[in-house]
Amino acid sequence: MQDTEIRLSVISFTGTGMQLSRRVKTVLSEGTEVQLYTKCKACGEGHGELPVSTVDTSVAEWAGRQMRERNAMLFIGACGIAVRAVASCLSDKMQDAPVLVMDERGSYVIPVLSGHMGGANELAGILAKKLGAQAVITTATDLNHKFAVDLFAQENGFSIADKDGISKISAKVLAGDEVTVSIETGHGSGIFVKNGLREVPYPPAGFTDLVITSEKTPFDAAMVLRPKEYILGLGCKKGKGADEIGQFVTAKMKENGILMTQIFALASISQKKEEAGIREWCRKEGVRFLTYTAKQLQEVEGDFTKSAFVMEQVGVDNVCERAALKACGAGGELIAKKCAEHGMTLAIAKRKWRVCLDET
Numbered sequence: 097m098q099d100t101e102i103r104l105s106v107i108s109f110t111g112t113g114m115q116l117s118r119r120v121k122t123v124l125s126e127g128t129e130v131q132l133y134t135k136c137k138a139c140g141e142g143h144g145e146l147p148v149s150t151v152d153t154s155v156a157e158w159a160g161r162q163m164r165e166r167n168a169m170l171f172i173g174a175c176g177i178a179v180r181a182v183a184s185c186l187s188d189k190m191q192d193a194p195v196l197v198m199d200e201r202g203s204y205v206i207p208v209l210s211g212h213m214g215g216a217n218e219l220a221g222i223l224a225k226k227l228g229a230q231a232v233i234t235t236a237t238d239l240n241h242k243f244a245v246d247l248f249a250q251e252n253g254f255s256i257a258d259k260d261g262i263s264k265i266s267a268k269v270l271a272g273d274e275v276t277v278s279i280e281t282g283h284g285s286g287i288f289v290k291n292g293l294r295e296v297p298y299p300p301a302g303f304t305d306l307v308i309t310s311e312k313t314p315f316d317a318a319m320v321l322r323p324k325e326y327i328l329g330l331g332c333k334k335g336k337g338a339d340e341i342g343q344f345v346t347a348k349m350k351e352n353g354i355l356m357t358q359i360f361a362l363a364s365i366s367q368k369k370e371e372a373g374i375r376e377w378c379r380k381e382g383v384r385f386l387t388y389t390a391k392q393l394q395e396v397e398g399d400f401t402k403s404a405f406v407m408e409q410v411g412v413d414n415v416c417e418r419a420a421l422k423a424c425g426a427g428g429e430l431i432a433k434k435c436a437e438h439g440m441t442l443a444i445a446k447r448k449w450r451v452c453l454d455e456t
Contacts (some may be wrong), residue, residue, distance in 0.1 A: 261319025329420025
């Protein structure tokens with residue numbers, strides 16, 4: 097599953113579907129927040145630990161709200177209902193929320209939208225395994241066990257500037273045609289041999305299908321992937337809202353000339369793992385949220401802006417700077433030290449990126 101928090105909204109249309117929706121909520125593990133809805137007014141809203149909310153608006157209105165809030169959706173019912181509900185909400189394959197469908201008997205689970213970038217295919221696999229269902233995957237690269245460039249980009253923390261390149265590269269991969277790739281020197285090489293891709297020297301001398309680089313130089317390529325190099329380290333008082341956090345973070349990013357497409361993750365201390373404002377901002381922006389214990393943060397080496405008050409409160413002398421560097425891993429560099437505003441602190445670090453390929 098993706099590192100960003102998944103919030104799944106499940107809608108059913110019959111009593112049988114409602115019971116299945118409760119099973120879905122029960123089997124999904126930590127990291128997925130599940131909200132249950134139904135259009136079956138005669139079924140009641142349910143009670144106890146697994147309440148189900150009745151949807152009084154049209155399914156399309158309900159779906160539009162979920163899409164705006166970037167919630168994944170699972171329709172327990174006919175595929176046609178899901179298609180009609182989300183049709184008017186679709187905007188961009190890089191931004192659209194994942195949509196899945198299950199029949200009310202729980203026999204099949206079908207990712208309909210955002211299979212790779214939104215994680216619908218992976219979520220379908222998880223649900224199928226836990227519910228004893230069959231995942232119906234229609235993505236050609238998955239069916240043929242071929243290299244999927246959009247999934248590769250997501251797993252490596254790369255941003256995709258030219259989404260049209262996804263279909264161009266996938267078409268060549270599926271046709272068995274040669275795909276050339278050039279990786280910025282010093283960031284990994286030799287990993288694509290088993291996947292039918294041919295690496296060429298960097299910088300490429302001519303047209304190249306895929307270029308992976310942090311450099312802003314224009315390339316003659318079907319697709320360019322650029323690493324999300326920056327980590328935001330955040331500390332804040334309890335109860336800070338997503339909007340206030342977003343305004344603070346956005347202002348500091350602008351001061352440092354950093355775009356949202358360059359953010360790899362936001363990191364903080366483990367006490368903030370359930371902080372609603374942070375989680376909400378990360379989910380809406382599609383940013384990974386990583387947390388570490390006070391002991392883990394205190395073990396990070398470096399010259400930090402120490403605070404006796406913070407040490408007394410959470411057991412570590414600095415949260416934002418240490419968290420940013422911790423999330424970088426080896427070779428990280430602090431580029432913007434702690435700044436404080438209205439009960440929030442922020443630091444920015446730059447990670448050393450490297451190309452990896454999951455061959456499982």
